[in-house]
Amino acid sequence: MSISVWQAALLGIFACLASMPGMGGSVIGNYTLGRPLVGGLVVGIILGDIRTGIIAGAAAQMVYIALVTPGGTVSADVRAVSYIGIPLSVLAIRNMGLSGEAATQMATTMGAAVGTLGTVLFYGTATMNLIWQHMGWSAVEKGDFKKLYLVDMGLPWISHLVCSFLPTFVITLMGAQMVDIIKNYLPMDGLAMKTLFTVGSLLPTVGVAILLKQVVNKAADLLTFFFGFTLAACMGVNLIGAAVIGGFFAVIMYNIKLLQSRKPVVAEGGGAAYDDDEEEI
Amino acid sequence: MAEKKLSKKALSRSFWNWYYGHLTCFSQEHMQTFGYLCAMLPLVEELYETKEEQKEAMQTYTAFFNTEPQLGTVVVGVTAGLEEAKANGEGIDGEVINGIRAGLMGPVAGIGDSLVVGTLIPILLGIAMGLSTGGSPLGAVFYIVAWNVICTLGMRFLYFKGYELGGKAVEFLVGEQAAAIREAISMIGTIVIGAVAASWISITTSLVIIEPSADTVGITLQGTLDSVFPKLLSAVFVILCWFLMSKKKMTPIKVMLLLVVVAFAGVLVGFFDPMLTY
Structure with a gap:
């Protein structure tokens, strides 16, 4: 199996749309086309093997299920994971004849490695957009407001041509040869490949930890995390179940917080009023 | 107006x-x-x-x-x-x-x-x-x-x-x-x-404490850990990453590189082994 010029070009266009910050907008681009599971479907359709595409996509998705970009700091680039990593994984799975666990592990590692290296594409795009923003400022200065649309929605395509389309096109086009080289020089039971696959299993922790950093403000909040962890690990509750149980505790939490914030108002009302209420009960 | x-x-x-x-x-x-x-x-x-x-x-x-x-x-x-x-x-x-x-x-x-x-x-x-x-x-x-x-x-x-x-x-x-x-x-x-x-992270160790012989079942570290708390290693690694990022102010990329080092060392001493072949 190899990737033709047209297939590589299509992958390149999807990379432009799916990036963070991408030309598809963040709802349809980053959060839909950029999710590796959806990317797996798209890549599967383009390469004519939906099943392998989805398997590779789901595996890469596992690493990035909790991918969050707080304040624009990224730990992985979705265009690289979905439209460079997944096509390469599909090639590797097909050309090395991997299946089952091995196929999943290969896609996980490939996705993570490419995704991490791909952050350079994110910074490249963001830096190149400075040029268009500079043009935007002078347009605002002159009152030439219509130009803002061109700056916000048109010119960034140029950044993506350089930082999304070209890298995806070139790398996926050479993908088949690269897979052959890896296969010949790096045996699966060798130190390099063992490390690579182990890294694949460790990396999802970083994604979860980034999320955790967002919601944990004090050490006691960690207990809430472990509550959810225990639900799934020891009691086999799935994600929907955990969300329902979480929702139940959230309602309790909400009521407690609301009561706490109302307390001072009651005190202001004076002791007498408070006593009257007591007697009535 | x-x-x-x-x-x-x-x-x-x-x-x-x-x-x-x-x-x-x-x-x-x-x-x-x-x-x-x-x-x-x-x-x-x-x-x-x-x-x-x-x-x-x-x-x-x-x-x-x-x-x-x-x-x-x-x-x-x-x-x-x-x-x-x-x-x-x-x-x-x-x-x-x-x-x-x-x-x-x-x-x-x-x-x-x-x-x-x-x-x-x-x-x-x-x-x-x-x-x-x-x-x-x-x-x-x-x-x-x-x-x-x-x-x-x-x-x-x-x-x-x-x-x-x-x-x-x-x-x-x-x-x-x-x-x-x-x-x-x-x-x-x-x-x-x-x-x-707990659902999607799966970190396991391949370390064997007692090799299985003809008449006894061996003891693996993973088996022991599972009996203490299921998925313990996954939890430990999440907390470690969280600690490094929020308390030590490390960037995610640095934490990832550290994990590569951990994985390499782990494979060397036999703690990690994905056990895959072509």
């Missing part, structure tokens, strides 16, 4: 400009500023006749803006309401609007990150991955439909709710009730993240 009222058409245009364009021209220096300018432009053009007034109004929105873009739609709606009030001379100026905008950025980003990225998306993806087991496209299709419908309707609702409430939305977003909602939502988020970690 007749009271100025934004037309449905201009509001709709503003909404879609934000919906699509909030991150297309992203840079580290001005993240969503240009998306915001594009969202305000149809409104400013309708509210102010002269170029000078338009220029002055647009100047307000040249200030830095960045938040969680989905929930952040409410901020755009609020400023639409405020801009309308300002055009009608209700004692609001650009500085007031910018103060409110800057004040909302942080709280909205906090709620949005834990609600949208930390809770909604992992739940939808979790269901979708279950549906896609074995390579079925069903899960991916489910995610595409569910996410886009929920998100588009949600953002539209937030925009028009924000516009309707205007300045009053601030009380709703940063008041005591909002703080209680925020705590409650981040509680769901934290619990779900815990479940996500």
Whole structure:
């Protein structure tokens, strides 16, 4: 199996749309086309093997299920994971004849490695957009407001041509040869490949930890995390179940917080009023 | 002078400009500023006749803006309401609007990150991955439909709710009730993240404590750990990463590189072994 010029070009266009910050907008681009599971479907359709595409996509998705970009700091680039990593994984799975666990592990590692290296594409795009923003400022200065649309929605395509389309096109086009080289020089039971696959299993922790950093403000909040962890690990509750149980505790939490914030108002009302209420009960 | 009222058409245009364009021209220096300018432009053009007034109004929105873009739609709606009030001379100026905008950025980003990225998306993806087991496209299709419908309707609702409430939305977003909602939502988020970690992370050790012989079953470290607490290693690694990032202020990339070193050392001493062959 190899990737033709047209297939590589299509992958390149999807990379432009799916990036963070991408030309598809963040709802349809980053959060839909950029999710590796959806990317797996798209890549599967383009390469004519939906099943392998989805398997590779789901595996890469596992690493990035909790991918969050707080304040624009990224730990992985979705265009690289979905439209460079997944096509390469599909090639590797097909050309090395991997299946089952091995196929999943290969896609996980490939996705993570490419995704991490791909952050350079994110910074490249963001830096190149400075040029268009500079043009935007002078347009605002002159009152030439219509130009803002061109700056916000048109010119960034140029950044993506350089930082999304070209890298995806070139790398996926050479993908088949690269897979052959890896296969010949790096045996699966060798130190390099063992490390690579182990890294694949460790990396999802970083994604979860980034999320955790967002919601944990004090050490006691960690207990809430472990509550959810225990639900799934020891009691086999799935994600929907955990969300329902979480929702139940959230309602309790909400009521407690609301009561706490109302307390001072009651005190202001004076002791007498408070006593009257007591007697009535 | 007749009271100025934004037309449905201009509001709709503003909404879609934000919906699509909030991150297309992203840079580290001005993240969503240009998306915001594009969202305000149809409104400013309708509210102010002269170029000078338009220029002055647009100047307000040249200030830095960045938040969680989905929930952040409410901020755009609020400023639409405020801009309308300002055009009608209700004692609001650009500085007031910018103060409110800057004040909302942080709280909205906090709620949005834990609600949208930390809770909604992992739940939808979790269901979708279950549906896609074995390579079925069903899960991916489910995610595409569910996410886009929920998100588009949600953002539209937030925009028009924000516009309707205007300045009053601030009380709703940063008041005591909002703080209680925020705590409650981040509680769901934290619990779900815990479940996500336990469901999708699988770190196992291949270390053997006692080799199995002909008549006895061997003892593996993994088996022992599982009897202490299932998925203990996954939990330990998550906490380690969290500790390094939030207490030691390490960047995610550095933590990832550290994990590569850990994996290499682990493989060398036989702690990790994926046991795969071609």
